[in-house]
Amino acid sequence: MAEAHAPTAHAQHAPQGFIRKYIFSLDHKVIGKQYYFLALFSVFVGLLLSILMRWHLVWPDAHIPLLDKLSPVGAPGGLMTPEYYLSLMTMHGTIMIFFVLTTAPQSGFGNYFLPIQIGAEDMAFPRLNMLSFWVTLAALLTLLSSFFVSDGPPLAGWTAYPPLSAVGSVSGPGEGLGQDLWVISIALFCVGALLGALNFIATTLELRTRGMKLMRLPLTCWAWFITAIVGLLSFAVLFAAGVLLLLDRVGGTSFFVPAGLIVSDKILSNHSGGSPLLYQHLFWFFGHPEVYIAILPGMGITSHILSCFSRKPIFGYRAMTYSLMAIGFLSFTVWGHHMFVSGMSPYTAFAFSVMTMAIGVPSAIKTFNWLGTLWGGRLRLTTAMLFSIGFVSLFVSGGLSGLFLAQPPVDVNLHATYFVVGHFHLVMGVAAIFAMFGGTFYWFPKMFGRMMNETLGKIHFWLTFVGVYAIFMPMHYLGVEGNVRRYSTFIDDFMQPLLPVHKFMSIWAFIVGGAQLIFIFNLFWSMFKGEKAGINPWESTSLEWTVPSPPPHDNFAGKIPVVYHGPYEYGVPGAEKDYIMQDSPEVVAESH
């Protein structure tokens, strides 16, 4: 296959005009950077929102500087209203999940490095690639514009359950134009994600260079490939759910709204026959695979970095690829575990529960194999490596709390509490972010031709690593106490003794938030002032480390790389160096 479809050799020159070179670029590397910076901007917006929320939760009477300028209605005099809190929470979740976790690891790094790692000169469909970025940007701008509408941003959460999200402003502030914009933004995002997924699948299958057999793909490429398949199958369903929700809101339909509702003392006579649970099924049919869309690329990146800096082949390459496939497949069979207490049939709850426990098995295989990779290695503790080690630690912690939530009789008492918030932030939020940090430190030299500062990187790592545990581990304890999530203020008697824990978490949230400025400084400072990077500063084996930093417009300057080895030939006995590049014709008896 790979041989038959190897790209033809001809050097491609970069377009000269600024607009075609940097704005409407067809170059996957530029588009990858565009996605990366879109996610970087988004993550800081999302982070700021979370800091505002943490402030309000513990000091509800303290004025937040400048907030009243941003929203005189949502925060009169700098004091946040309950509805504005929920809006910030909704926007935080939506921005982080879609525009950060789905965007940076897959569309950002994937766009930049998938073609180079498989030895191609670009993605399969460059125009589609450009289009998917611009649609995603339009989705982000649509979402952010809801901050500025008179009714305020939506407040129905990132899950936007109807009828709250479906009946319009009659159900309260934030549910007017803001919610419309939210639905339109998500639908647009789905279009961008679908186009991107098609492109990733076609590129991986069709554009591998000579000798790049499937079983020689770096695990990053496997992860991007499987994530793309999962995305293709799940975003299509979310798109449908979004369109139906929009029709319920503006088209007078009743897909999700039943008859006989009285909202704000008004009988809603224009709706009948809809099912709120139908929406939940559609949403989570996307929503659970989405968790893996966020984390699979991170798993690929972490595997890649751990092997490189352990100077040792990845432990169980085949098991790693099969477990990625198993996770991808099983991710479509577990959505009901979000709905154990939703009112769906309790019999199906048990089936979903068994499948959810089953998906823990490939996740466990990956963890064992990461530990197996470290075992017997010669660990170089660079910042990229530290973040990858952090990823493993966080993935274990957050993954294990999932075993509680996967069991209906245990979930009953933890559902909708901070236990869930702690769980998913650790396992898919922070772990995925750690993979992005790891990926940034690892690939920055290739992307920008300079090295990032390791000292600043390590300070940033330590503050973030300790900080995220200090924020998200206590949430598990709060959840066991029954502390309900999505409350703007804790007025219930039983929550009063828990407020000091919230203060502790908020203070750490401010520290971790501040620590990210170190990263930003390091990122931009290094772009211009960092030490010049060579072709292969980390002594890695994959193809991106065979081309100049940054790579030329067509990646391989018109040459066709030929691949002779698997991607993780480190520490091969008898080899000339400590590692064998994938395109090195060196023959060593023991290499695979």
Add this chain to the structure above:
Amino acid sequence: MALAVALVVTLITLISVGIFVAKVYWFPVDISTHGAAMDHQFLLTLIICGVIFVAAQLGLAYFVWRYRDKGDGRKATYSHGNNKLEATWTIAAAIVFIGLNFLGYNIWAKMHFTGAAPGALKIQVQAQQFAFYFRYPGPDGEFGPTHLEKVDDAIGNFFGLDRAHDQASKDDIVTATLGIPVNRPVELILRSQDVEHSFFVRELRMQQDIVPGMEIPIHFTATEEALKHNGGRYEIVCTQLCGLGHYKMRAFLQVMTEQDYEKWLQTQAAAQ
């Protein structure tokens, strides 16, 4: 650096587990007949996850320290893995995870696969932005029909009853507190007037979403334990995001002796 990673990961692990072991934060008292089995399943999961957590984190910490590059020219072990080990931990993980799940099967089945005991006290629960109301069928044991157009919060007709015309509605008792007798099976019928809500009482080990357009039955029995704490009074909170007042949507569950319950119900009936 390797030592620092090892120490910090170890410290985080020990503190995280220590707080659970010392039960610094724990479930509140259990006042239901089904709760003990749930708490047991939680504890069992905690022990299993705790062991895996400690083993994985300490393994990570140890490996980072043990296999750090000391600059002594030692080469890494060249190994692509071990199929036997791979198969062993796959099978072990599958047995532990799925087995654990099956152990909890009975608890769920008892809660959901059988209905309430015959003769259970039936109470309707209505959720709306941002309050809970409760309806008892009265001496005739029947809930009167509800009429959308009669719903009027201002005069306290939350359910839309037509007491003048509907015989079955005449003796219905509507309250703002959920009063129940101890040791008697109770069946709640959950319904919502507007958007999604949820019914959560920590001490009852009971959480169920309330979905507009559906009537969802749940059943439980409060034990004597309920009378021993907080004067039998427990918070019912909404756990499904329902709008700006979500955080303050709550009511109280009042567990009483059979006699106190009858007296309370009479007082409530008189106030209709």
